[in-house]
Amino acid sequence: MMIQELSYIGIGSPRAEEWRNYGTQVLGAMLAQDGPDGAVRLAIDDVNYRIAVHPACEDEFLYAGWGVANETDLHTFAAHLRSQGVTVHWGDQQLLREREVAELAWFEDPWGTRHELSWGKAATPLSFSTGRTMRGGFVTGDQGLGHIVFQVPNIEKANEFYVDVLGFRLSDRITTKHFNVRFYHINGRHHSLALSEFPGHVGFNHLMLEVEHMDDLGRLIDLLDSHDVEIMQSLGRHTNDLMTSVYIGSPSGLQIEYGYGGLTVDDLSWVARTYTRPSYWGHKHSEIAKTQLPGIIKPLAESIV
Secondary structure (H helix, E strand, O other): OOOOEEEEEEEEEOOHHHHHHHHHHHOOOEEOOOOOOOOEEEEOOOEOOOEEEEEOOOOEEEEEEEEOOOHHHHHHHHHHHHHOOOOOEEOOHHHHHHHOOOEEEEEEOOOOOEEEEEEOOOEOOOOOOOOOOOOOOEOOHHHOOOEEEEEEOOHHHHHHHHHHHOOOEEEEEEEOOOOEEEEEEOOOEOOOEEEEEOOOEEEEEEEEEEEOOHHHHHHHHHHOHHHOOOEEEEEEEEOOOOOEEEEEOOOOOOEEEEEEOOOEOOOOOOOOEEEOOOEEEOOOEOHHHHOOOOOEEEEOOHHHO
């Protein structure tokens, strides 16, 4: 009984339509069939879609979709959540059709962020082709979509929920005078989730997509000027997961980390470490990044601190 992958994510944005070009011509994803509400949906492998950008009045993170192995695991996990005092809702047939999953249960974390657990997400073998010319594709498979980073007001309280209740396993942490971040794995990917402390706020920082070839990371960087996409952090290599990556802006507030060469972990031998700097080299914040909040961030309502 465990979460096994980051399966999909959904955001809302008044600029959802811009993701048709951004997602394909910049990121290299494939445009999938629109959602019933007109959501722009993107595939990065043979799973029919993994990223949904719903039309909305403001930029917002809507849900994280986590995959479990099968229906037995889903029902066992839902019962476990209820035993921990978490309110669990079951998706109706309309929601199952929209998410293209066999079964789904959803709940919220202590600050109202929605998480969906599902099994049986639809996939079509040999269906994926990149949205632009690329040497290869994306690293998914048993590592899932990539990783996501949430801003949380209290990292100790968040750690209790995500580790003790949801079962995420700590990979390591980075602590500096500027930030306190913990990284968690659920499969071989070094982290599928990271939590970054931002007192008084809750939000979504970035989505990481990993490519199979360094050349496709380089090509992305070459494309940014012609697509008027901002670099938020320059090319660099992280200390903990060894990812070589660049952070770029998106049409909808969140950043995309586009990376190559991430570390995989083995729970039989993995030991969590503490690092005091995030990168060996690079990852310098651009001037625009220094003046903006990091992602889709909202002040926390006092009643749920």
